[in-house]
Amino acid sequence: MSENSTDQFFKSTVLGHPSGLFVLFFTEMWERFSFYGMRALLVLFFTTSIMGGGWEWPREHAMALFGSYVGLVYLSTMLGGYFADKIIGYRWAVVVGALLMTLGHFSMALETPFFIYLGLGLMVFGNGFFKPNMTSIISEMYKDRPEKKDGAYTIFYMGVNAGAFFGILLCGYLGEKVGWSIGFGLAGIFMFFGLIQFWLAQNIFGDIGLKPKKDDVNSVETLDKDIRVPFTTVQLVLIAIMVLMGIAWLIFEPVALISEGKINIFNFSVLGLSGNNFTILFAILLFIGLTIYRLSKYSLITRQKLIAVTFFAIICAFFWAIFEQSPGTLTIFARDYTNRVLEGNASLIFLIVDALMTFIPLIIISWVLYLLSKQTFSKYGKANIILSFSFVILWLIAIWKLVKDFYSAGYLSLSDGTLELLKIEKVTESLTEIQASWFSVLNSLFIITLAPLFSKWWESKYNPSANMKYGIGMFLLAIGMAFVAFGASGIEPGAQTASVSIIWLILVYLFHTMAELCISPVGLSYVSKLVPARMIAFMFGVWYLAVAIGMKGAGKFGENIDKIADEKGISYFFWMLTIVSALAAIVSIVMTPIIKKLMHGVR
Incomplete structure (x- = not known):
């Protein structure tokens, strides 16, 4: 085995894959928990009445801000990917991203306008650093085992969806039924757990994801003999103009709408178009023109393949x-x-299904955590303790939710300080209200x-x-x-x-x-x-x-x-x-x- 072979990671395995994959699995799970948990609450919070603890915004305003937020999240991945590749490495990018998102969630828990907007901004940049670099670490870890890569990404994808599932389920539940700040804050707590766990276990990745070295030789560049089309200074300037115009539009378009025109940097018109529409239309036309020009410079086969990718990207946008x-x-x-609102038998069936949906995945993922701890506790005990503690909290919240739901529906009664499970025939008026965010769990x-x-x-x-x-x-x-x-x-x-x-x-x-x-x-x-x-x-x-x-x-x-x-x-x-x-x-x-x-x- 060569010194740089990634086969070294397969010395310690869980379910046939490197233990390091499951460190990434749980880190990504908590990040997705926080991201989707907050996202499930965002529009609801903005549009809920002031009496209900929300801001009572028109839906138009809430959707404008939501669209810009998620759009900026994906645009920021280019920035985060660049910094990781060229300056700080994948690992530091993940740590910086997780820290920014933790601070963002805690900011939102304060619920004031300044801290809500600050929190959204921090999470945009945090996602940009975090999102593209987790998969980059996996790719490097499986460089010499390509036949195992599909299975690795499948396991990782399960972590993504497990995090989204529990985030929407629990943050949504707490936000809607207890308090918005509790829902936002819970997302931050678990993002913090993910950050600490990753930091304490990062040596499991060996040299993967460290700061890039200037003398690294990209073998892909030397082996690829296709026509080169380097960016000229003029093209880079045009790209900078497009990016700045696009970002300005994403940020200030909802600002102008929400402030009802009081803050509007697009308060002008060009050729009969409002400043708002002209800005984004001009940026799109620049992008299309530059793309067509650059495609014309590549070899025929490369150009045609890139056109195919562009077609799929357009369908993807729709x-x-x-x-x-x-x-x-x-x-x-x-x-x-x-x-x-479900009544009688429908209420009971929903409560049972919801409990099974919650606890079966929780049991399976807890079992995976046990397998990981068996393999890594001797070297990474602190990381395992933090991860286990986070699961204890997750279990406690899930059990509390189960008890609260059955109590509210009338299947549990409190007598002399103890809970008593009532027989179904004794429950005459069972009612259960499903929270609006629950459906996203599906x-x-x-x-x-x-x-x-x-x-x-x-x-x-x-x-x-x-x-x-x-x-x-x-x-x-x-x-x-x-x-x-x-x-x-x-x-x-x-x-x-x-x-x-x-x-x-x-x-x-x-x-x-x-x-x-x-x-x-x-x-x-x-x-x-x-x-x-x-x-x-x-x-x-x-x-x-x-x-x-x-x-x-x-x-x-x-x-x-x-x-x-x-x-x-x-x-x-x-x-x-x-x-x-x-x-x-x-x-x-x-x-x-x-x-x-x-x-x-x-x-």
Whole structure:
């Protein structure tokens, strides 16, 4: 075994993979816990009445800020990736990102305007440093074991979804039923646990992720004989202008809206366009022009492969613009238009299902923690103690939630200071109210359940082409939106409340999760297959730019929900999203022969 071989990491394994993978698993789990836990509360907090502890914003304002926040989160990954690659290394980038996010969550727990905005800003930069560099460490760890890499990313993806699941479930529950600051603060506590655990166990990664050395030779550069198209000074200046205009628009567009024009740096017009629209349109046109020019300079095969990647990125932007209605308009629909109060047997069934959903994953992940501790406690005892302590808190919160729900529904009674479980026949008026954020949990639950099935599909002889996967994904997205549009068809225009069945939201999340499995993991895979090795980092940046555009698009769609709901009914809004999804699906499928030719045999 050579000195630099990554086989050394396989000396200590858990479930056949290096113990270091599970250090990353739990770090990422707590980061996703904090990110999705906070995100589930954000729009609800802004739009809840002052009497309910919120800010009582119009939905338009909340969705504008939400869209800019998630858009900036994905744009910031380019900055974080650059600093990690060139200056501080992956490990310090993860630590800096986790620290910034911890401070961001604690800031939001204070609930004042200054600290809410400060918290959002800290989390934008924190995500930028954290998000791209965790997967980079995994890639380095499996450099000499490529056959194990798919399994590693599958395990890591389970950590992502486990964190999202528990974050939405518990932060959402505490935020809505106890207090917003408690929900925001809990997200920060577990992000802090993830940070400390990673810091104390980081030596398990050997030399991976340390500060880059200036004399490192990139073998990819020397082996790649394709035409070089270096960026000129003029092009770099144009890129800087585009980036500054895009960031200014993302930040100050919602600021102008929320301040009702009192703070507006776009208070001008050009060629009949408002300053706001001109700024972003000009930045987009610059980007398109520069992209077309640079594509024309590459060799024919490289140019065609890059055009294929660009096509998939455009479809991806539409996907995220509609899929990300989950923490926004769909959560608002759950709160204001869905009958979330269950009675009698329905109440009991929900409480049992919710308990099983909570404790079965918790038991499985606790077992993984036990296996990791057995392998690493002798060397990394402090990290294991911190991680175990975080799980003790997680268990206590989950048990407290279970007891509180059964007590509130009437299945538990308090007598002489002790809880007594009542027989079902003695409970005459059982009531359970599902919190609005709970429905977002279904996405992670369905991913964990369905991901293995889709993985088997992709590995079978029935594996669809890239365009067909995107087409299937967008049609599934359309079907999901059609369910909620149909469910909302009886709501009159201008109605502020309704009592639609919860089944429609459950179906939305089922179909949207299947759509995500067709599109989200597949996209990054095609970037790595189609793009020349020396350009992968740059094209991942372009891909995340497309995701950022989609995220902001989700906010722009959501900004119009009240206007459309008042004029034509909220069902019309969801039918519009259904049509957009279906059209994108048709375009993807129709373009199959053309894109297949541009991909030159890549599957």
